[in-house]
Amino acid sequence: MKYARPIYVTRPVLPDLPDFLSLLEDIWSTRILSNNGPMLRRFEAALGEYLGVEHISIVNNASMALVLSLRHFGITGEVITTPFSFVATSHAIRWAGAEPVFADVDPVTLNVDPAAVEARITPRTQAILAVHCYGQPCDTDALGDIARRHGLRLIYDAAHAFAVRHDGQPLVAVGDLSVLSFHATKVFNSCEGGAIICPDAATKDAIDLMGNFGIVDETTVTSVGLNSKMSELNAAFGLALLPRMDAALDARKVVASRYWARLKDLPGITCLCDPAIPGRNAYAFPILVSPDYPLSRDGLYERLRDEGIFARRYFYPPIADLPMYCELPSASAGELPRARRAAREILCLPLYPDLAEADQDRIIGLVSAP
Numbered sequence: 001m002k003y004a005r006p007i008y009v010t011r012p013v014l015p016d017l018p019d020f021l022s023l024l025e026d027i028w029s030t031r032i033l034s035n036n037g038p039m040l041r042r043f044e045a046a047l048g049e050y051l052g053v054e055h056i057s058i059v060n061n062a063s064m065a066l067v068l069s070l071r072h073f074g075i076t077g078e079v080i081t082t083p084f085s086f087v088a089t090s091h092a093i094r095w096a097g098a099e100p101v102f103a104d105v106d107p108v109t110l111n112v113d114p115a116a117v118e119a120r121i122t123p124r125t126q127a128i129l130a131v132h133c134y135g136q137p138c139d140t141d142a143l144g145d146i147a148r149r150h151g152l153r154l155i156y157d158a159a160h161a162f163a164v165r166h167d168g169q170p171l172v173a174v175g176d177l178s179v180l181s182f183h184a185t186k187v188f189n190s191c192e193g194g195a196i197i198c199p200d201a202a203t204k205d206a207i208d209l210m211g212n213f214g215i216v217d218e219t220t221v222t223s224v225g226l227n228s229k230m231s232e233l234n235a236a237f238g239l240a241l242l243p244r245m246d247a248a249l250d251a252r253k254v255v256a257s258r259y260w261a262r263l264k265d266l267p268g269i270t271c272l273c274d275p276a277i278p279g280r281n282a283y284a285f286p287i288l289v290s291p292d293y294p295l296s297r298d299g300l301y302e303r304l305r306d307e308g309i310f311a312r313r314y315f316y317p318p319i320a321d322l323p324m325y326c327e328l329p330s331a332s333a334g335e336l337p338r339a340r341r342a343a344r345e346i347l348c349l350p351l352y353p354d355l356a357e358a359d360q361d362r363i364i365g366l367v368s369a370p
């Protein structure tokens with residue numbers, strides 16, 4: 001092995017251990033481990049306050065949150081979505097019993113292009129499932145306008161968009177529903193977890209009910225629900241982590257700003273996320289490696305890997321090229337040229353709050369002179 005220790009694309013932020021242990025003592029004393037217990041309720045309240053939103057349904061992961069969101073609206077027809085995302089976005093559509101229809105992305109933000117969305121609308125279209133990729137806001141005005149004019153539901157996969165603010169408000173407050181991920185690899189985590197940001201208490205109650213088997217009380221079950229409950233242990237982890245989030249977000253921005261300053265003018269490299277834009281969360285540091293760079297994207301990926309630096313190709317292959325989706329008409333060859341090009345050129349460099357400056361210097365040095 002040529003390198004001392006691996007540098008991963010991300011590392012989770014952890015709560016201060018004494019804070020977490022103190023919450024564990026509460027759990028030990030109540031012996032309540034699940035089923036909307038006191039820790040979950042505290043976590044929901046604290047998270048709502050942190051994010052500036054009122055009605056949050058916390059669940060066990062974002063994949064489940066996406067399925068619940070689609071099921072809440074009874075979506076079983078076509079859902080227009082992006083091919084440039086983590087596979088969970090399209091999988092959720094299928095698990096909800098609906099069908100993904102892919103629309104191409106904007107070449108600058110790599111978020112779904114509203115004009116491409118509108119061109120895909122048919123009489124079977126029921127919803128748009130857009131992703132704020134890398135925490136960069138979609139064109140929410142244009143998508144909202146399309147959804148309104150065509151009577152479609154607009155759901156945002158905001159898995160990457162923790163604490164992002166846009167047009168003076170929390171980004172997750174936009175759309176019919178927004179979904180956050182609290183997976184270990186995310187800006188904020190509860191090891192596993194997710195949330196649905198709801199517009200009102202009635203929607204939250206309906207989603208909570210669906211995620212608790214549709215059980216109203218001991219003898220009353222009103223719908224075919226399922227189990228999306230977060231455990232008290234995960235809730236305690238998330239609750240204990242929240243006080244560290246301001247510092248973690250600031251530290252991410254410092255790391256992202258160093259990359260930005262030193263790579264943004266490098267020939268053949270395009271940096272996608274400017275950390276100086278107010279309200280952003282520096283979720284990742286994605287670059288596009290174009291043909292005039294000395295190495296191919298995969299060449300750079302391997303060059304870094306040989307040095308123990310595990311950059312990742314989020315998101316390659318595009319979802320539309322995976323075996324379970326590639327037969328869809330919207331996925332056929334010649335469609336989605338911008339998403340397919342982005343998937344060929346994308347590379348996410350390591351970014352997490354405590355990435356050591358010396359390690360980052362080494363990464364930047366290798367990217368600058370491969």
Ligand code: T4K
Nearest residue numbers: 008010011012061062063086088157159181182183184185
């Ligand atoms: N929508 C979008 C747009 C998403 O990006 C995701 C998830 C979802 C929906 C679904 O959210 P969840 O249902 O998961 O809540 C990871 C994550 O598993 C996944 O949550 C995430 N997106 C996706 C972008 O990345 P992998 O398979 O690439 O992760 P993995 O295990 O290779 O981890 C990457 C690196 O992180 C490792 O090399 C080391 C580090 N790591 C990872 C874990 C799990 C740690 O240091 N500690 C850890 O515990 O999918």
